[in-house]
Amino acid sequence: MIKFENVSKVYEDGFQALKDINLEIKEGELLVLIGPSGCGKTTTMKMINRLIDYTSGNIYIKGEAIKKQDPVTLRRDIGYVIQQIGLFPHMTIAQNVALVPKLKKEDPVGYMKKVDELLEMVGLEPEIYKDRYPKELSGGQQQRVGVIRALASDPSIILMDEPFSALDPISREQLQEELVRLQEEIKKTIVFVTHDMDEALKIADRICIMKSGEIVQIDTPERILRHPANEFVKNFIGEDRLENAKSMDFPPVEEILSKAVTVKPAKGLAESVKILHKNRVDSLIVVDKDNIFLGIASAWDIYKHYKNEELTVKDIMKTHHKTMKMDNSLEDALVLVNEAEMGYLTVVDDADRVRGVITNADLVELLVEEFAD
Incomplete structure (x- = not known):
């Protein structure tokens, strides 16, 4: 689905943010990019929709090099959810969710029906919420709208940049559970950036742990817990999580x-x-x-x-x-x-x-x- 081949990123000041990244993200999987600040996880994600361009190597989506694609068209076919939510305050919830389908000149009757379906999918009754403005919703409700806005034009890929990190712990946990439930239903290819290992373990199909612009380990949560690649991964996961994983040591x-x-x-x-x-x-x-x-x-x-x-x-x-x-x-x-x-x-x-x-x-x-x- 998404393939990185020897991808590097060097900024004008000489800083190398990514070093020969090779990564393949499967269709329909939720891949979490995680690591300490400055490890390159957000840079890696933003390269997929060309918010950041790579210096060398290639990135392919469905076999097509993304550098050959128009960035604006590319981004309209990729859902994007950010920490700050980014809802337009002067637009209603329905107008916010319908924005990309409208820009793509899709049928208004079809996409407004889709808006209602998406609101219902995340527990926001259309009759109550679609004509409200963002300031009339709680932080958790706004983030739900941010998630379904990314789904409105039915993209095959969704990028999520620490979308829940600004929320209170209860709202954050609820949205993590909501995302897992939604993914079971919609089966999109999701690339999710976080700095929270508990969040990664809870939501991911696979976790990609990064350090200093390189991939240290990529595997399922279960295998990472049971078989950390090195001391860095062990320390990043934390002794408590590793001990809990070993408490019942089942065979594969x-x-x-x-x-x-x-x-x-x-x-x-x-x-x-x-x-x-x-x-x-x-x-x-x-x-x-x-x-x-x-x-x-x-x-x-x-x-x-x-x-x-x-x-x-x-x-x-x-x-x-x-x-x-x-x-x-x-x-x-x-x-x-x-x-x-x-x-x-x-x-x-x-x-x-x-x-x-x-x-x-x-x-x-x-x-x-x-x-x-």
């Missing part, structure tokens, strides 16, 4: 995977019954030719439709079952398995290829061993 997901019993969607129901019996399972995981997860066919549904010779597994499988990624933690599995209808979680890689399953029994055995120690 791949170490407790059980074999997944899979079938192709064209498999007939009579053959599926044989597979159920042979493997002594009560459901089959349906995958395509590339082993990508499609759904689950339960024994109950297979037996219920068994007499219909025209049906295949594809016709009776359910597609709404939860899956878990390989880079999720086993702590995540403990939560998710309770919501899994079949009593197990299908574990998939980043391409949704099935790698195995985690069962209730696997987790119970793991917990027994952990607490027995």
Whole structure:
């Protein structure tokens, strides 16, 4: 989605803010840039929408070098949320949110409907709030408006520059939770700058820790907590957080995977019954030719439709079952398995290829061993 290739930034006075940065931000992920003041995190983020231009290297969005793009057009296709919120005081909330779609000459009927939907999405009733002015809202409410303004033209990328740092602790925590919930719904590519490690650990899919213009470590919150790259990262995270992460030292997901019993969607129901019996399972995981997860066919549904010779597994499988990624933690599995209808979680890689399953029994055995120690 966004790719940095050997990107450096040297200012006219000779100061090198970034040193050969190589970074790839995946589509739909929330990446947090974090580090001490002057580490280059904000510079890195502002290069994505060309508020700061790089000295050497290249940055690509969807394979296209951003230096070839008009900066104004580029910025109108990238949402931007800042700490100071930046709402125009003489405009109503609706006018503020609709600003970019209006500049892009989108259909007014469509974008005003979108304004109402976005306000509802963050818990601000349109009938109450859309005709108010920014000064009539609390700081937390204004920041919510700042977030949805960045979403109004449906950009694929959103940049967030310490958006919650000026808020009181309660409002800040609420907005962090709101952002996590929103991201689950909208799946945008979000680059979020913060100096607060607790905030990063709470919201990030991956965290990029920077120091003196270089990337020190980039990984999931779980892996950074368990495997800090060096003393700088350990000190930046803090001993308390590291100790809490070690309090229950679960193995990585791949170490407790059980074999997944899979079938192709064209498999007939009579053959599926044989597979159920042979493997002594009560459901089959349906995958395509590339082993990508499609759904689950339960024994109950297979037996219920068994007499219909025209049906295949594809016709009776359910597609709404939860899956878990390989880079999720086993702590995540403990939560998710309770919501899994079949009593197990299908574990998939980043391409949704099935790698195995985690069962209730696997987790119970793991917990027994952990607490027995």
